[in-house]
Amino acid sequence: MTDAHLKATGIKVRFGDFTALNGVDLAVRRGELVTLLGPSGCGKTTLLRVIAGFQRQTEGRIEVGGRNLGDVPPEGRNFGMVFQSYAVFPHMSVADNVAYGLAARGVRGGDRAKRVQAALERVQLGALAGRFPDALSGGQKQRVGLARAMVIEPDLLLMDEPLSNLDALLRIEMRREIRLMQRELGITTLYVTHDQEEALAISDRIAVMRQGELLQIAPPEEVFEAPAHAFVADFIGGCNWFDATLAPGDAVTLAEGPSFVLPRREGRPSGPVRLALRNEDLRLCGAPGALPCLAGQVLMRAYMGHRTRLHLRLPSGATMDADVPSGTALPAEGATVHLEFHPDRARLFTCGAGPVDGWRIA
Amino acid sequence: MSALARLVRDPWPLVALLVVAIMLVFVAWPLAELARQSLIGQESGRFGVENYxxxxxxxxxxxxxxxxxxxxxxxxxxxxxxxxxxxxxxxxxxxxxxxxxxxxxxxxxxxxxxxxxxxxxxxxxxxxxxxxxxxxxxxxxxxxxxxxxxxxxxxxxxxxxxxxxxxxxxxxxxxxxxxxxxxxxxxxxxxxxxxxxxxxxxxxxxxxxxxxxxxxxxxxxxxxxxxxxxxxxxxxxxxxxxxxxxxxxxxxxxxxxxxxxxxxxxxxxxxxxxxxxxxxxNDTSGTRIATPxxxxxxxxxxxxxxxxxxxxxxxxxxxxxSSFLEVRGVVFQPALTLANYTNAFAALGDALWNSLRYAAIALVMILVLGSLAGYLIARRSGLLSRLADLLIMVPYVVPGTVLGIGYASVFNQPPLMLTGTAGIIVVMYVIRRLPFVARASASIVYQIDRGLEEASQSLGVRPLGGFRRVMLPLMRPGLLAGAAIAWVEVFNELSASIVLYTGGTRTLPVAAYQQSLAGDVGMAAAYATMLIAITAGALALFILLRGRGDGDVGVL
The missing domain is CATH 1.10.3720.10 (MetI-like)
Structure with a gap:
C-alpha cells in the first residue's frame, strides 16, 4: 500500500521463549478504521501496544505519516488511546479528564474550555462536565475516555476492546456512535476486539490474527465470504467441517459420500482437503437431486427467530448444524432429512496440523 | 535516544538505584558486619563458628x-x-x-x-x-x-x-x-x-x-x-x-x-x-454483608x-x-495528684522534643521513600527494582536490638561517623518502618489500573508527571493510613533507640523505659501516659487529614 498513514513492518515481539508477534505487517490508510480481531492470546493487544509505544518490539519498524517512531516514547506520539477499563482518572472531574491532554500541550484558558466542552458535547456528555467518574455509568465513563482521546486531535486513535465491559445493548449503540464520529472526523483508527460481530459491523477492514500472525486483512464482506484461511472461516461465522479428497480434474469427494466437480482452474493441488460449509448454506430438500446432498438425523431443533438451527448426526457419527428458515414445515426431532448445498458455497482448505488449520484452495 | 535523555524522561531507574544504595549502606552493611563479627572467635580470634x-x-x-x-x-x-x-x-x-x-x-x-x-x-x-x-x-x-x-x-x-x-x-x-x-x-x-x-x-x-x-x-x-x-x-x-x-x-x-x-x-x-x-x-466475588x-x-x-x-x-x-495517683515509696496511694507530671517534666530534658523531631523527620522520609519504593516494586520489573524489593524487606526480619547493635558497630568510625548523632536515630527509624510503608504503598499501586498511567502518557505527559498527577493523588489515602501506623511505631520505638541513644539524643520511650525499669513508678506512669496521649493525638490528626475515609486500617 503506497498511501498508508500507519505502516508497521515486520513487527516481532518475543517474551523470553514466547513469541507474541511473529513478523506482522500492517498498513492503515488515512481515515480508515481497521480492527484487529482474534481470540485471546493472538497478539492483537500486543500489536496495539507496540504501536502505542507501551511495548517495545523486538524487531520491526513503525511509521505514522511518514515519520519513523523508533525511539519516540508514548507521550511523544500524539496518539489517542481508549482502554477496556476506561482508565478515566477517578480523582478528576469529567471536564478535567478531557482537559488533561490539552494541558500537556499548553492549551490554556478559554480555548481549552471551549475545546473540552465541544468534545464533551460530541459524546453527549455536555451536561456532565462537573461530575466525577464514580457518579458515571460504564457507558458514560467510556464516552469520557473517547472525548479525552479525541480532543487532542490525535494522528491515530487506538482502541483496546473499548466496549468489552459494557452490556450487549449499550455495546451496539456505542459502536454505532464510535463509527459515525470516526467517519465524521476522519480519524485513522486501530480497533482491537475479540467480538467478530463488532468487527464486521464497525470496520473498513478487518485484520484477523492468530498466534502472533496476521492471517488475513480485508473488508468485512471479503473476510466473511472469502476467508483466506480455515481459521478465519471458523472464527468468523463458524463452519461445519468435512474431510474430503480433491482428485486431479477438480473432483471433490466428501468422506461422508457426496461429490461434485469444481470449476476448472490451473494449479490446484490434489490430495486430502478440508471442506467448510456455513450453517446457512445447507438447504432442506425432499430427496437427493442434482446438487451434492448429505443425509442426517435431527438430534435437536433450536428456534432462533427467523431461522431454526437443526443439530444433526451424519451416518459417520459426526455432527453438524444447519440453519433453515423458520415457519416452513420443519422436520421433527428424530427424523432423517436430506440437506443439499451449492458447490459454490463450499470452501476448500489444505490439511494442516489442526482441525481448522490450512490456507484456502478454492 | 541517549541513555541520559531516557533517564530525564523516565528517572525510575535512578530512584531504584537510590533505594538500593540506601538499603545496602544502612541494612546490608551493618548486618554483614555483625555476621563477620560473629564469625571471629571470641577466644581465639580466628575465623570460624567458634562463637556459635x-x-x-x-x-x-x-x-x-x-x-x-x-x-x-x-x-x-x-x-x-x-x-x-x-x-x-x-x-x-x-x-x-x-x-x-x-x-x-x-x-x-x-x-x-x-x-x-x-x-x-x-x-x-x-x-x-x-x-x-x-x-x-x-x-x-x-x-x-x-x-x-x-x-x-x-x-x-x-x-x-x-x-x-x-x-x-x-x-x-x-x-x-x-x-x-x-x-x-x-x-x-x-x-x-x-x-x-x-x-x-x-x-x-x-x-x-x-x-x-x-x-x-x-x-x-x-x-x-x-x-x-x-x-x-x-x-x-x-x-x-x-x-x-x-x-x-x-x-x-x-x-x-x-x-x-x-x-x-x-x-x-x-x-x-x-x-x-x-x-x-479464592475468587473474591460476593462481598459479605455482616448480619445484624x-x-x-x-x-x-x-x-x-x-x-x-x-x-x-x-x-x-x-x-x-495510676499516673494521676500519689506515690509513696514504690506504692501508689488512693489520692489524686499531678505531682508525677511535675516530676516527669522536670526530669524530661530534651526527650519529648527529640522524639517529636526525629519521628517527624523520619516520617517525611519514610513517606517519600516508601511511596517511591512501593511504586517501583509494583510497576517496574527491572533487575534494580527487584533488588530493591528484596533488600527493602530485610529489616522486616531484623529485630530493633540487632539493627541498633549493627549500627553502633559500623557507624562509629569514618567514613560514616554517625554514632551519638540525631541522624543515626532518624536513619534507624526510617529503615525500620520503610518495609511496611513500601509494602502498603505497593499494594495500593497494584490496585490502581495500569491503564490510568498509560492514558496519561498517551495524552502527552511524561512518566514522572503521570506519577505526580495521577498516581500520587490516588495513593494518598492509603499512604496516610500507612503513615499513621508508621508514626505509632516510630514514635514508640525502643529496642534500637536504647542501643543508639546518648545523653543528648534520648527519646521519650527511652525515658519511659528507664523509669519503668528502675525509677520512680509515678514518673514512669506519667511518661507512658504521655506516649499514649501523643500517639493517640497524632492518629486522630491523621484521621482528620484523611477526611471521608472508610476507616479501613488494613495496610499491614
Whole structure:
C-alpha cells in the first residue's frame, strides 16, 4: 500500500521463549478504521501496544505519516488511546479528564474550555462536565475516555476492546456512535476486539490474527465470504467441517459420500482437503437431486427467530448444524432429512496440523 | 535516544538505584558486619563458628533461646485465642458499639509493648496493687515475672495485628462458597471447619508469623518483666552482651544477634513455603454483608466483645489512671495528684522534643521513600527494582536490638561517623518502618489500573508527571493510613533507640523505659501516659487529614 498513514513492518515481539508477534505487517490508510480481531492470546493487544509505544518490539519498524517512531516514547506520539477499563482518572472531574491532554500541550484558558466542552458535547456528555467518574455509568465513563482521546486531535486513535465491559445493548449503540464520529472526523483508527460481530459491523477492514500472525486483512464482506484461511472461516461465522479428497480434474469427494466437480482452474493441488460449509448454506430438500446432498438425523431443533438451527448426526457419527428458515414445515426431532448445498458455497482448505488449520484452495 | 535523555524522561531507574544504595549502606552493611563479627572467635580470634559453638555450649545462652521460643509460642497462642473469636464476630455480625469496640482494639497498638508490661507489674508485680489487695484477703498469687507474664503482656499488645489480618482474610472469603457448603447440608460449625478455615489459612499464617516475629523481637517487655538478666531472651541477651562488650571483642553479642535474625528468617521462609503449598485460589466475588444482631443476642455480642477488649486494654487504663495517683515509696496511694507530671517534666530534658523531631523527620522520609519504593516494586520489573524489593524487606526480619547493635558497630568510625548523632536515630527509624510503608504503598499501586498511567502518557505527559498527577493523588489515602501506623511505631520505638541513644539524643520511650525499669513508678506512669496521649493525638490528626475515609486500617 503506497498511501498508508500507519505502516508497521515486520513487527516481532518475543517474551523470553514466547513469541507474541511473529513478523506482522500492517498498513492503515488515512481515515480508515481497521480492527484487529482474534481470540485471546493472538497478539492483537500486543500489536496495539507496540504501536502505542507501551511495548517495545523486538524487531520491526513503525511509521505514522511518514515519520519513523523508533525511539519516540508514548507521550511523544500524539496518539489517542481508549482502554477496556476506561482508565478515566477517578480523582478528576469529567471536564478535567478531557482537559488533561490539552494541558500537556499548553492549551490554556478559554480555548481549552471551549475545546473540552465541544468534545464533551460530541459524546453527549455536555451536561456532565462537573461530575466525577464514580457518579458515571460504564457507558458514560467510556464516552469520557473517547472525548479525552479525541480532543487532542490525535494522528491515530487506538482502541483496546473499548466496549468489552459494557452490556450487549449499550455495546451496539456505542459502536454505532464510535463509527459515525470516526467517519465524521476522519480519524485513522486501530480497533482491537475479540467480538467478530463488532468487527464486521464497525470496520473498513478487518485484520484477523492468530498466534502472533496476521492471517488475513480485508473488508468485512471479503473476510466473511472469502476467508483466506480455515481459521478465519471458523472464527468468523463458524463452519461445519468435512474431510474430503480433491482428485486431479477438480473432483471433490466428501468422506461422508457426496461429490461434485469444481470449476476448472490451473494449479490446484490434489490430495486430502478440508471442506467448510456455513450453517446457512445447507438447504432442506425432499430427496437427493442434482446438487451434492448429505443425509442426517435431527438430534435437536433450536428456534432462533427467523431461522431454526437443526443439530444433526451424519451416518459417520459426526455432527453438524444447519440453519433453515423458520415457519416452513420443519422436520421433527428424530427424523432423517436430506440437506443439499451449492458447490459454490463450499470452501476448500489444505490439511494442516489442526482441525481448522490450512490456507484456502478454492 | 541517549541513555541520559531516557533517564530525564523516565528517572525510575535512578530512584531504584537510590533505594538500593540506601538499603545496602544502612541494612546490608551493618548486618554483614555483625555476621563477620560473629564469625571471629571470641577466644581465639580466628575465623570460624567458634562463637556459635560457645553459644550452644552455654546453658545460660541456650536458656535465652528456649525462653524466646517459649514466650513467642505462648504469646502467639494467647493472641490467637483473643483475636480469632473477635475477628469472626467482627467479620460476620453487626452489633451495637461495634465501631467503638474496634477503636478500643486498635488502642492496644498505640503504645510501646513495654508500657503494657509495666502496667502488669503495677497490678501483679511484687508490690502490685491487685496482688496486694488479694493478699490482704488471704489469696496469695505468685508475681507476674517470667514466662507467663511476658507471654501475656506481649500477647495483649500484639493481638490487634492478628485481629486485623484475620478479619480481612475472613471478609475476603467468598460468601457463595459458604452458602454452597450450607446448601449441601453442612451445619454452621462444619462450614467454618471445612470451608472457611482452609480459606483463611493464609491470613492465619500471616497473622501468626507477624505476632511471633513481633514477640521474638520485643525488647522492652521481657526486659521489664524478666527482671533484666534473671529471665534472658535473645533480644535482651544481645543487648546486655553488647553493653558488656563495649571496648572488648564484640563476638558474642553479634552471634546472639545473628541467631535472632536467622531464627526470624527461617520462620518467614517456613511461612512462605506453607502459604505457597496451601494457597487455594479464592475468587473474591460476593462481598459479605455482616448480619445484624438485634435484641438479646446483639447485646450479648456487644457485652462479650467489649469485655474481652476491655480486659486487653486493662494495662493501658491502669497506666493512665495510676499516673494521676500519689506515690509513696514504690506504692501508689488512693489520692489524686499531678505531682508525677511535675516530676516527669522536670526530669524530661530534651526527650519529648527529640522524639517529636526525629519521628517527624523520619516520617517525611519514610513517606517519600516508601511511596517511591512501593511504586517501583509494583510497576517496574527491572533487575534494580527487584533488588530493591528484596533488600527493602530485610529489616522486616531484623529485630530493633540487632539493627541498633549493627549500627553502633559500623557507624562509629569514618567514613560514616554517625554514632551519638540525631541522624543515626532518624536513619534507624526510617529503615525500620520503610518495609511496611513500601509494602502498603505497593499494594495500593497494584490496585490502581495500569491503564490510568498509560492514558496519561498517551495524552502527552511524561512518566514522572503521570506519577505526580495521577498516581500520587490516588495513593494518598492509603499512604496516610500507612503513615499513621508508621508514626505509632516510630514514635514508640525502643529496642534500637536504647542501643543508639546518648545523653543528648534520648527519646521519650527511652525515658519511659528507664523509669519503668528502675525509677520512680509515678514518673514512669506519667511518661507512658504521655506516649499514649501523643500517639493517640497524632492518629486522630491523621484521621482528620484523611477526611471521608472508610476507616479501613488494613495496610499491614
Amino acid at each position: 559453638v560457645a553459644f550452644f555450649e552455654s546453658r545460660y545462652f541456650r536458656r535465652a533461646l528456649t525462653n524466646s521460643l517459649t514466650v513467642a509460642a505462648l504469646g502467639t497462642a494467647i493472641s490467637l485465642l483473643l483475636a480469632v473469636p473477635l475477628a469472626l464476630a467482627f467479620a460476620r455480625y453487626d452489633f451495637r458499639a461495634k465501631r467503638w469496640i474496634e477503636v478500643a482494639i486498635l488502642m492496644s497498638m498505640l503504645s510501646p509493648p513495654f508500657v503494657g508490661a509495666y502496667a502488669w507489674i503495677l497490678m501483679f508485680g511484687r508490690s502490685g496493687m491487685v496482688r496486694q489487695a488479694l493478699a490482704s484477703i488471704g489469696i496469695d498469687i505468685p508475681p507476674i515475672y517470667g514466662t507467663f507474664g511476658i507471654a501475656l503482656a506481649t500477647a495483649f499488645s500484639h493481638y490487634p495485628v492478628m485481629f486485623l489480618v484475620v478479619r480481612s482474610g475472613l471478609s475476603r472469603v467468598n460468601v457463595g462458597l459458604e452458602e454452597a457448603a450450607a446448601s449441601l447440608g453442612r451445619g454452621r460449625l462444619a462450614v467454618i471447619g471445612t470451608v472457611t478455615l482452609p480459606l483463611v489459612l493464609p491470613a492465619l499464617v500471616t497473622g501468626i508469623l507477624l505476632v511471633f516475629l513481633g514477640i521474638l523481637a520485643d525488647f522492652g517487655t521481657p526486659s521489664i518483666l524478666g527482671e533484666g538478666e534473671r529471665f534472658p531472651v535473645l533480644a535482651t541477651l544481645a543487648f546486655s552482651l553488647y553493653l558488656s562488650e563495649i571496648g572488648a571483642e564484640p563476638g558474642m553479642a553479634a552471634t546472639t544477634a545473628a541467631i535472632l535474625v536467622l531464627l526470624a528468617m527461617t520462620l518467614v521462609i517456613f511461612a512462605r513455603w506453607l502459604a505457597a503449598r496451601r494457597t487455594v485460589s 444482631l438485634r435484641g438479646g443476642r446483639g447485646a450479648l455480642m456487644s457485652f462479650g466483645t467489649a469485655t474481652l477488649v476491655l480486659l486487653a486494654n486493662m494495662p493501658l487504663i491502669v497506666v493512665v489512671g
